[in-house]
Amino acid sequence: MRAPLSWIRDFTPVDAPVDAIVHALNQLGLEVDAVEEPGREVLGVRVARILDVVAHPNADKLRLADVDFGGGQTRVVCGAPNIEPGMVVPFAPSGATLPGGFTLERRTIRGEVSDGMLCSAKELGLGDDHAGILALDPGAELGDDVRAVLGLDDVIFDLAITPNRPDAMCIVGVARELAAHFGLPLTVPEPEVDRDPAVTTAVPVAIEAPDRCPRYLAWTAEVAMGPAPAWMQQRLVKAGVRAISNVVDVTNYVLLEHNQPLHAFDLDRLAGPGIVVRLAADGERITTLDGVERPLDPSDLLICDGDRAPQALAGIMGGGDSEVDDATTRILLEAAYFERMGIARTSKRLKLRSESSARFERGIDPDGVARAAARAMELLAGVATARPSTATVDAYPRPAERARIRLRTSKVNGVLGTDLTDAEVIDALAPLGIDVQGSGEAIEAVAPTFRPDLEREIDLVEEVARRVGFDAIGRTVPKPEHQVGGLSHRQHDRRAVADALVGLGLAEAVAIPLIAPEAAARFSAVAPVQVANPLRAEESVLRPTLLTGLVAAAAHNAARGQSDVALFELGRIFRRPVVEGALPDEREAVAGVLAGMVRRAPIEPDRAVDAYDAVDAIDAVVRALGVADVRIESASAPGFDPGASAHVVVGGEVVGVVGALDPAALAAAGVAGPAVAFELDLDGLDAAPRVDRQFRVLSSYPPSTIDLAFVVDDSVHAAAVVRTLRAAAGDLLEDVRCFDEFRSSQLGPGRRSLAFALRFRAPDRTLTDADVADARTACIHAVEAAHGGALRG
Amino acid sequence: MNLDDALALLDGARAEAEAAVAAAADVDALDVVERKWLGKNSPATAVNEAIKTFSADDRPRAGQAVGAYRSAVGEAAGARREALTAAAAATRGPGIDLTLGGHARPRGHLHLVTQIRRELEDIFIGLGYRVAEGPEVEDDWHNFEALNIPPAHPARSMQDTIYVDLGAAEQMMLRTHTSPVQIRTMESQEPPIYVVAPGRTYRNETLDARHSPAFHQMECLAVDRGLTMADLFGTIEAFARRLFDDESVRTRFRSDFFPYTEPSAELAVSCVFCGGDGCRVCSHTGWIELGGCGMVDPQVLAGVGIDPEEWQGFAFGFGLERIAMIRYGINEIRTFFDNDVRFLEQY
Numbered sequence A: 001m002r003a004p005l006s007w008i009r010d011f012t013p014v015d016a017p018v019d020a021i022v023h024a025l026n027q028l029g030l031e032v033d034a035v036e037e038p039g040r041e042v043l044g045v046r047v048a049r050i051l052d053v054v055a056h057p058n059a060d061k062l063r064l065a066d067v068d069f070g071g072g073q074t075r076v077v078c079g080a081p082n083i084e085p086g087m088v089v090p091f092a093p094s095g096a097t098l099p100g101g102f103t104l105e106r107r108t109i110r111g112e113v114s115d116g117m118l119c120s121a122k123e124l125g126l127g128d129d130h131a132g133i134l135a136l137d138p139g140a141e142l143g144d145d146v147r148a149v150l151g152l153d154d155v156i157f158d159l160a161i162t163p164n165r166p167d168a169m170c171i172v173g174v175a176r177e178l179a180a181h182f183g184l185p186l187t188v189p190e191p192e193v194d195r196d197p198a199v200t201t202a203v204p205v206a207i208e209a210p211d212r213c214p215r216y217l218a219w220t221a222e223v224a225m226g227p228a229p230a231w232m233q234q235r236l237v238k239a240g241v242r243a244i245s246n247v248v249d250v251t252n253y254v255l256l257e258h259n260q261p262l263h264a265f266d267l268d269r270l271a272g273p274g275i276v277v278r279l280a281a282d283g284e285r286i287t288t289l290d291g292v293e294r295p296l297d298p299s300d301l302l303i304c305d306g307d308r309a310p311q312a313l314a315g316i317m318g319g320g321d322s323e324v325d326d327a328t329t330r331i332l333l334e335a336a337y338f339e340r341m342g343i344a345r346t347s348k349r350l351k352l353r354s355e356s357s358a359r360f361e362r363g364i365d366p367d368g369v370a371r372a373a374a375r376a377m378e379l380l381a382g383v384a385t386a387r388p389s390t391a392t393v394d395a396y397p398r399p400a401e402r403a404r405i406r407l408r409t410s411k412v413n414g415v416l417g418t419d420l421t422d423a424e425v426i427d428a429l430a431p432l433g434i435d436v437q438g439s440g441e442a443i444e445a446v447a448p449t450f451r452p453d454l455e456r457e458i459d460l461v462e463e464v465a466r467r468v469g470f471d472a473i474g475r476t477v478p479k480p481e482h483q484v485g486g487l488s489h490r491q492h493d494r495r496a497v498a499d500a501l502v503g504l505g506l507a508e509a510v511a512i513p514l515i516a517p518e519a520a521a522r523f524s525a526v527a528p529v530q531v532a533n534p535l536r537a538e539e540s541v542l543r544p545t546l547l548t549g550l551v552a553a554a555a556h557n558a559a560r561g562q563s564d565v566a567l568f569e570l571g572r573i574f575r576r577p578v579v580e581g582a583l584p585d586e587r588e589a590v591a592g593v594l595a596g597m598v599r600r601a602p603i604e605p606d607r608a609v610d611a612y613d614a615v616d617a618i619d620a621v622v623r624a625l626g627v628a629d630v631r632i633e634s635a636s637a638p639g640f641d642p643g644a645s646a647h648v649v650v651g652g653e654v655v656g657v658v659g660a661l662d663p664a665a666l667a668a669a670g671v672a673g674p675a676v677a678f679e680l681d682l683d684g685l686d687a688a689p690r691v692d693r694q695f696r697v698l699s700s701y702p703p704s705t706i707d708l709a710f711v712v713d714d715s716v717h718a719a720a721v722v723r724t725l726r727a728a729a730g731d732l733l734e735d736v737r738c739f740d741e742f743r744s745s746q747l748g749p750g751r752r753s754l755a756f757a758l759r760f761r762a763p764d765r766t767l768t769d770a771d772v773a774d775a776r777t778a779c780i781h782a783v784e785a786a787h788g789g790a791l792r793g
Numbered sequence B: 001m002n003l004d005d006a007l008a009l010l011d012g013a014r015a016e017a018e019a020a021v022a023a024a025a026d027v028d029a030l031d032v033v034e035r036k037w038l039g040k041n042s043p044a045t046a047v048n049e050a051i052k053t054f055s056a057d058d059r060p061r062a063g064q065a066v067g068a069y070r071s072a073v074g075e076a077a078g079a080r081r082e083a084l085t086a087a088a089a090a091t092r093g094p095g096i097d098l099t100l101g102g103h104a105r106p107r108g109h110l111h112l113v114t115q116i117r118r119e120l121e122d123i124f125i126g127l128g129y130r131v132a133e134g135p136e137v138e139d140d141w142h143n144f145e146a147l148n149i150p151p152a153h154p155a156r157s158m159q160d161t162i163y164v165d166l167g168a169a170e171q172m173m174l175r176t177h178t179s180p181v182q183i184r185t186m187e188s189q190e191p192p193i194y195v196v197a198p199g200r201t202y203r204n205e206t207l208d209a210r211h212s213p214a215f216h217q218m219e220c221l222a223v224d225r226g227l228t229m230a231d232l233f234g235t236i237e238a239f240a241r242r243l244f245d246d247e248s249v250r251t252r253f254r255s256d257f258f259p260y261t262e263p264s265a266e267l268a269v270s271c272v273f274c275g276g277d278g279c280r281v282c283s284h285t286g287w288i289e290l291g292g293c294g295m296v297d298p299q300v301l302a303g304v305g306i307d308p309e310e311w312q313g314f315a316f317g318f319g320l321e322r323i324a325m326i327r328y329g330i331n332e333i334r335t336f337f338d339n340d341v342r343f344l345e346q347y
């Protein structure tokens, strides 16, 4: 909210420097977003009257306005739609200065000379209203400085008020906080209302939903419609509200001053006349002041006339039918208290927010309703020659009770870490309108009704903290005594996996887990979890695989001339829950995509990435975790080339996939070149048995090595032969690896030669030729028996 | 052969050998010359063989002559070998060019967010904290209700929530903050509790320069007997000083509102780039806003079965991308999620 200092001073004589006030407001939690001093920067802007408006010969959206600025007449080009002859406006002639240090010069716009400009409120540094030229009081003296006319020699605090502090959304509320902080009196005069004995209209009020409307005050008055006086318009403009008419301006003025939303109905347009406060019927509709017809729900609260016809969406917006206008002579002023959640629900459902609804849903002062209504009548008497009725109908069956809260000084100090005395605690609270009695462990505080946030002891502790200031609180560092800090095994594993992939040369990517359904379908066969309220289709499902983000990253880089990438990501993937109503099956995975070329030139030749690069990554992860017995088994998977892909299997469970990506899936994702990938389920790997890390004594005897080559069918996997060799070679086998794959026409189609190097070593002696020969024979027989593999000469 | 024959033979051989050594064009030729004039079939060997037949008087002279021959020819050959080696070295090429740059094995990189996350985790581990985690898709209880944010509470509209299409309407959502991990930790663990919860959080925004539907936060929760707001402020200050590696960093707290803490405060640290004088990083205020903090609301404690009269807690949280942006001058949040290799490889 925007709070002009001149208005605050109506209620407390704060005269501290502006920075001291800003500091106080910030400490108190009324955060100052901006401080505006419009008068400082507006120089030479004068009051002028528009004499005539004619079309610009060369531009449709511009017009030419002839203005009289007291000392003479001139012509300006203006783009605002709202100008008309007779209007009194701010005129910035050439040489005048506007906020931002902008000085006007005489210039030609589309062939027409403009001797300065007419100003909107925003151009004068008054809020954001840029919709049209600011209309000034028609009685203002032409040629006068607008600073005086608009009261610009003021300081305006733009405050961000947190939702728990509805009381601070008004001038009196801000004044109360500043008065408390600076130790000044707060004076809010009782309104003086001269009721006209000749006006006695009393409108009956029937509240059919008392839970939703605990208080409804209806008060009629005879009024003379017209513009509000300049002083009131100035204040509204500085507070960021447009002046409309004297009656509407008064309701806005009281809203800003006292935080009480008011509504003025044209009494003669209300049937009955009477007021019925009721819930909407199913299928009922109302057209609100903004001209929008809105379908209603039986939980919406309506203000209706004596014929039960809807006249306002309670607490949110009035209806068009009973709006006041120039022809209005009698009004019904509504001042009410509506229940917070009800307003919040309707406002949210209709996506209709207003200054009123924002206040009702945060909670206004139920006890302040009558005073605010009286303040409005007092002002209306002055600005609209109002004659208020002698009869005020105030339906308030169960007056609000003030919260009584027990407060312990020990609790205040225990939470804040302070050493405050009873007197300091009480002195902190009393200026906020909190009645405080007692001492020590039995302070009784009675909260004012304008502070719905004060219900519990801790709420008062916070008030004390705000008042004494956080600077009064010390700095200590607690040390946990029951534990030492550290990572869990899983957290260590996660770091180990990432470090292993980094060691392999991959760069870690972090992608947004919200993706397009078709992207998900490209790399996953499972139905993804859907977003219920997506902003766009590209972010409408949760990723069931990390591959989508990595492939998208490869595409992003390729589009920037960086087609060689080696990326991995470690993060959550989501699947629909196994049990209805449960949270999704959220798993942690690690995946990688390598695309383009592996650059080794000039020392080695460059080459395209191949599926074995992805197998290297699997190997790095598996070894980082020390997972025992991982198998790669040929299999197809969504998005992978079926001829070059495999499952990663641990203990019979598929925990991942590895291979070359399918060119069609890549092309659809915007990647041209070859790309390979892997994905591993870390939750699955985490459960797998780990290798035995028990130390084995290192033999000091020499090893003995043999090479064996077998001719086998293509269907026989190298890894299967290795397992057979390991099993057959006996305890003396130290290591076995495949070192050659070879095909030839002699071997015939569908067959290949696989060569293995076996290293033997005994812990306690040098091996004899006979030892190795026995093992060799056993290996040859085993491979022949298991795979039909013949020893190659 | 008698002594005279031997001396004559050695004299002649020595002249011939020295000429051959001088004539050797390279080390290989010199090897041949050496074998011939100093090897098994050389004149020196023949004389040595013959010495046994000489008289006792003649033998020493003959032996001396053989020694003189060997050392003269050997020295000449050694000098020649040195000269030839030096000449060969002078004419050999420049060796291999080690500036070609190696096999070009690429260096990998952790994402900047991971680096910051680990750094922060390690700071808190040093303070004795454990690292807590929770699901990214949350239920209404953990994300809102248990944190004092009932349905229709104004604080809900502060958070643009992404709901998922599971169960009843608006009952499951992508967590809007890491605070539900506080609830899960307190539900599963008796106090005292000292944890930090890093993780991904979500807002219903489209990715652009200043908004992202997903980003990362870290939250700290401590629940113990007698914890105070001074403990909260002191912990934040200790953390901030480690984070910026500067013991002169000051902290500033201003009253704020969060539904799950009371009292609540916005937390800022003095700008390490200008020392508080004001610069572009701190928008000329001298302070950098990092996040929010407060004492855990007693109702939140009670809601998870912790007696707020016995235990008190504090919590604070901040964004990981924000810390990286401040530290490295990164100006657009989308930079973190485009995964451009030029960005990834810079860190």
Ligand SMILES: [Zn+2]
Pocket (backbone or CB within 6 Å): B271, B272, B273, B274, B275, B276, B277, B278, B279, B280, B281, B282, B283, B284, B286, B287
């Ligand atoms: Zn700075």
